[in-house]
Amino acid sequence: MYAFTYHKPTSARQAATLLAKKEDAKLLAGGHTLLPTMKQRLASPAAIVDLGACADLKGITLKGRNIVIGAMTTHAEVAASAEVQAAIPALAYLASHIGDPHVRHRGTIGGSVANNDPAADYPAALLALGATVITNKRKLTAEEFFTGLYETALEEGEIITKVSFPLVSKAGYAKFRNPASRYAMVGVFVAKRGSDVRVAVTGAGEGGVFRWPEAETALKVRFSPKSLDGFKHGSKGINGDIHADPEYRAHLIGVMTRQAVAQATGK
Amino acid sequence: MTTVSLTVNGKAVSANIDPRTLLVQFLRENLRLTGTHVGCDTSQCGACLVHIDGKAVKACTTLAVSVDGAAITTIEGLAQDGKLHPMQEAFREHHGLQCGFCTPGMIMSAVDMVNRRGHELDEKTIREDLDGNICRCTGYHNIVKAIAAGAEAMGKAGVTTRQAAE
Numbered sequence: 001m002y003a004f005t006y007h008k009p010t011s012a013r014q015a016a017t018l019l020a021k022k023e024d025a026k027l028l029a030g031g032h033t034l035l036p037t038m039k040q041r042l043a044s045p046a047a048i049v050d051l052g053a054c055a056d057l058k059g060i061t062l063k064g065r066n067i068v069i070g071a072m073t074t075h076a077e078v079a080a081s082a083e084v085q086a087a088i089p090a091l092a093y094l095a096s097h098i099g100d101p102h103v104r105h106r107g108t109i110g111g112s113v114a115n116n117d118p119a120a121d122y123p124a125a126l127l128a129l130g131a132t133v134i135t136n137k138r139k140l141t142a143e144e145f146f147t148g149l150y151e152t153a154l155e156e157g158e159i160i161t162k163v164s165f166p167l168v169s170k171a172g173y174a175k176f177r178n179p180a181s182r183y184a185m186v187g188v189f190v191a192k193r194g195s196d197v198r199v200a201v202t203g204a205g206e207g208g209v210f211r212w213p214e215a216e217t218a219l220k221v222r223f224s225p226k227s228l229d230g231f232k233h234g235s236k237g238i239n240g241d242i243h244a245d246p247e248y249r250a251h252l253i254g255v256m257t258r259q260a261v262a263q264a265t266g267k
Numbered sequence: 268m269t270t271v272s273l274t275v276n277g278k279a280v281s282a283n284i285d286p287r288t289l290l291v292q293f294l295r296e297n298l299r300l301t302g303t304h305v306g307c308d309t310s311q312c313g314a315c316l317v318h319i320d321g322k323a324v325k326a327c328t329t330l331a332v333s334v335d336g337a338a339i340t341t342i343e344g345l346a347q348d349g350k351l352h353p354m355q356e357a358f359r360e361h362h363g364l365q366c367g368f369c370t371p372g373m374i375m376s377a378v379d380m381v382n383r384r385g386h387e388l389d390e391k392t393i394r395e396d397l398d399g400n401i402c403r404c405t406g407y408h409n410i411v412k413a414i415a416a417g418a419e420a421m422g423k424a425g426v427t428t429r430q431a432a433e
Contacts, residue, residue, distance in 0.1 A: 006269055006286035006332050028333070035289075035328050036309055048286070052333055076322070100399025101379065103310065105322045106329065180311070182398065 001035075002044040010053045012161050016136050020157045022047035027159065029072060029111030032103055057110065057161060060084060065167050067091070071110025071160045075099070078109060088129065090171035090189070090264065094121050097175060099182050110160040113145070116152050116208055118239070119183035121175065123209035126163065127200035128189035129171065134162040148207050168193040170223065172264030174256040175203070178243055185244050186252035188212075190260040192223050199257055204238050204249045215257055224265060225258040271335050275300070276344030284331060291315045291326035294341060302342040302371045306401070313400035314368060316375040317341045323379035325399070342371035345378070353424050354378050357417030358410075365404035376400045377414040378421075386422030388415055 007022065009015040019025050026045035028034055029052075037043040051057055057072035060081045067087045069078060078084055079096035098104055098112070098121050112122045113133065125131070126142040133145045136159045145153050154160070168191045175187035184203030191198050197219040199212040218227045235250040244252070272281040275298060282297055294300045294317065303326060306314030310328040317326045318340040345352035351359070354377050364370045380388060380396050393411050402410060 001287045003285065003287060006330075008332075008335075028330075031330065031333065032310060032325075032328055035330065038287075039308070048330075050330075050333055100313075101383070101396055102313065102316060102323045102325050102376070102399045105319075105324050 001038045002041060004045055005047045006050065007047060008050045008053050011056050012051075012054050012136055012159055015049050015051055015054055016157060016159055018047075018049045019159065022049070025049050027051055027114075029108040029114070030074065030106040031111075032099070032107045033111065033115050033117070051110075051159075062087060063164075067165045067167065069109055069163050069165070071113075071162060072108050073110075075104035075107045075109070075112075076101070079104065087167055088165060088171055090173045090191075090260075091125055091129070091165065093263075094125050094173045094175075094189070097121065097173075097177070097182075103182075109163055113163060114152060114154060114160055116146055116148075116150055117183070118149055118205060118208040119178075119181075119185070119187075119203040121173075121184060121187055121202060124184075124187050124189035124200040124202035125165075125173065127209050127211060128191040128198040129165045129168060130191070130193070130198065131166070132164045133160055134164060135160050146209055151208070166193070170264040172260040172262070174259035174263060176252050176256055186249055186256050188253065188256040188260045190219070190257065190264055192219070192264065195220060197223060199260075201233075201253055201257075204233075204253055206237050206239055212253065212257065219261065223261065225261045225267065228254065228258050228261065231257075269332050271332050273331075273334065273336070274338040276340060286330065286332050288331045289327055290317070290319075290329040290331045290334060290339075293331035294326060294339070300341050300343050304368055304371060306368065306372070311399075311401065312369065313372040313376055316372040316379075316400070318375060318379065321382060323375055340375075342374060345374065352378070353420035353426055354381075354414070354417035357420055358413045361409050361413035361416055363405070363410040363413030364402075369400060369402045369404075373397075373400050373402065373410055373414075377417055380414065381418045381421055386418045388418045390415070 025047035028050045058070045075095045075098045084092045133140045170192040173189045175184045187202040199215045202209045233250045233253040235246040238246040240246040268283045304314040306312035310325045315327040
């Protein structure tokens with residue numbers, strides 16, 4: 001790891017000031033992606049702004065018809081939260097299956113979302129649930145926020161402060177995970193709010209998380225795994241690597257979508 | 268250089284360190300607590316597990332300065348007054364190790380499991396929660412047995428779910 005100067009602000013506002021003032025500064029959340037990257041010398045920021053002491057970035061609250069989660073809330077906290085379990089159980093389930101128990105003690109929702117790893121779990125939840133990413137400057141819909149492989153709409157000096165999830169009537173998440181890395185080979189989050197249905201796929205797309213409109217249309221007619229009988233996602237634009245080729249991943253999209261709907265409908 | 272102050276196994280420690288010092292480095296090299304191991308060094312294997320404020324965390328992927336002010340428990344902090352912690356005793360009794368390299372991490376993981384899930388752990392739960400610990404010798408069978416027994420023993424011995432050191 002190359003040397004850096006270390007800063008530990010106690011509020012998001014202080015963090016933003018430091019981020020603007022220090023040249024080549026990077027934000028540190030749980031550190032479970034940034035630190036390994038720095039250890040491999042693939043990243044060498046001159047300054048680290050550690051968000052660990054920003055109390056205003058932590059916590060889970062139910063605000064009207066939304067669950068609002070602070071950016072520095074850990075996966076373990078989301079998984080164990082009674083509010084999240086009651087409001088959107090599929091979201092708590094998703095958080096409880098990220099990485100392993102120890103990674104979940106450090107990893108945060110803000111860090112995961114900002115990194116937009118194409119195989120990360122949270123992006124699928126944000127896209128399917130129609131979440132809003134709140135930063136120190138503005139509010140962005142999930143669609144606006146995730147712009148490509150490891151790419152987001154975040155600008156220089158912008159910090160995610162919260163993610164707001166509107167409540168839905170039904171939701172489910174199914175992931176076929178890589179047994180070594182525990183990242184999603186394919187993960188599918190389905191959500192139903194009124195007559196609207198969204199299906200978001202992670203782990204599979206060459207450009208990161210994406211929606212599957214054909215499956216959404218079929219599920220709007222009837223929200224049941226049966227509606228997807230014989231449904232297959234094409235393998236164009238789907239990732240292939242040593243773990244699975246594009247055809248295999250495309251097949252998994254169908255399988256995981258049916259499992260997610262089954263979970264959402266309690267079948 | 269940055270100052271870091273921690274409580275490690277109940278003792279207050281303070282040092283001037285380079286900010287890039289990893290927690291595992293600080294424990295092993297500054298404090299000479301070499302029970303915490305570096306295995307994969309990529310947060311996969313869990314040999315470096317320690318408890319930070321009662322929660323198991325991979326010390327190879329945590330900066331020491333990040334946890335300034337925290338209470339850290341390492342494998343050295345489990346045994347009390349020369350007597351093994353019930354989980355350590357269970358690993359010995361059930362031969363939950365061969366080469367022993369992963370063992371400190373396995374035991375810290377096991378105690379964390381009891382902290383989170385209580386004293387009655389079934390095999391499926393134990394195997395799932397051992398996701399973050401890799402053993403290359405045992406095939407896990409005896410580790411799973413040891414954790415189930417150790418969890419029960421912790422209950423019987425009245426060891427509070429948090430370690431005595433905290």
